Amino acid sequence: MTKIDAELLRIMVCPVAHAPLVQVGDWLYSTDPATRRKYPIRDAIPIMLIDESEVAERAEFERVMEEAKRTAASTTT
16 A cells, blocks of 8 residues: 655545545545545556546445544544
């Protein structure tokens, strides 16, 4: 898994919803529940093309968002 630089991740947004992104493994997930888009990271490069993205299943999206909340909470305490 390639970890995207935190500063870069802060400025990147989903090209569909313009929502912030969170990284889980080799995917960047849009935080927008209406689109549930996820973008692959290949060879350490985020592929932010809409045609290359996928729509996450609702259960997967909810799991990822919960994991992102827990990770954020643990890094701020």
